[in-house]
Amino acid sequence: xxxxxxxxxxxxxxxxxxxxxRCHQTENHRYMYWYRQDPGHGLRLIHYxxxxxxxxxxxxxxxxxxxxSKTEDFLLTLESATxxxxxxxFCAISEVQETQYFGPGTRLLVL
Amino acid sequence: DAxxxxxxxxxxxxxxxxxLPCNHSTISGNEYVYWYRQIHSQGPQYIIxxxxxxxxxxxxxxxxxxxxxxxxxxxxxxTLRDTAVYYCIVRALYNQGGKLIFGQGTELSVKP
Numbered sequence: 001x002x003x004x005x006x007x008x009x010x011x012x013x014x015x016x017x018x019x020x021x022r023c024h025q026t027e028n029h030r031y032m033y034w035y036r037q038d039p040g041h042g043l044r045l046i047h048y049x050x051x052x053x054x055x056x057x058x059x060x061x062x063x064x065x066x067x068x069s070k071t072e073d074f075l076l077t078l079e080s081a082t083x084x085x086x087x088x089x090f091c092a093i094s095e096v097q098e099t100q101y102f103g104p105g106t107r108l109l110v111l
Numbered sequence: 112d113a114x115x116x117x118x119x120x121x122x123x124x125x126x127x128x129x130x131l132p133c134n135h136s137t138i139s140g141n142e143y144v145y146w147y148r149q150i151h152s153q154g155p156q157y158i159i160x161x162x163x164x165x166x167x168x169x170x171x172x173x174x175x176x177x178x179x180x181x182x183x184x185x186x187x188x189x190t191l192r193d194t195a196v197y198y199c200i201v202r203a204l205y206n207q208g209g210k211l212i213f214g215q216g217t218e219l220s221v222k223p
């Protein structure tokens with residue numbers, strides 16, 4: 001399995017609070033991705049990074065920001081969590097345009 | 112991005128081959144066919160991918176038709192641990208970092 005960890009694995013928070021999810025890799029891959037998975041929608045891309053400090057939006061980026069200050073870490077921040085952001089969040093990594101490998105996921109519940 | 116169509120569910124007897132079909136009639140020449148699976152509550156797991164030719168690895172075989180409009184994933188000897196949702200994905204490597212567009216997938220149930 002690719003060396004990808006996500007933290008926390010489970011989180012419950014309240015509407016309006018900031019939340020940061022962390023993805024950590026030990027593979028030194030250039031690309032990192034954040035997806036969310038919801039019933040009836042499959043996985044959808046939120047943001048991705050193609051290098052340190054290089055990020056771009058995916059299809060459902062509103063309400064989310066990301067940062068990548070080191071190759072191994074990709075942070076996803078919900079500035080002010082809403083109930084619609086209750087979801088399972090998956091991080092993925094890949095080498096340049098190669099196969100993506102996924103982390104174990106973070107279950108987020110916004111009350 | 113090309114769309115894929117898969118049956119929502121399939122059953123397979125343990126020890127038999129599982130053949131999962133996928134239609135991707137609008138696939139472009141530079142788009143790859145990828146297969147992932149997701150076992151309940153886990154992250155998607157990569158299985159196999161191909162462009163034009165048939166591919167085989169330790170997990171599965173991928174058969175792509177000559178016109179590339181459809182493909183079949185074959186698990187040669189299905190086990191109970193192969194019960195999962197299987198996703199067929201058409202991927203353009205140079206679109207948004209080569210993002211994966213997941214459809215609804217096929218829920219495969221392997222039965223004893």
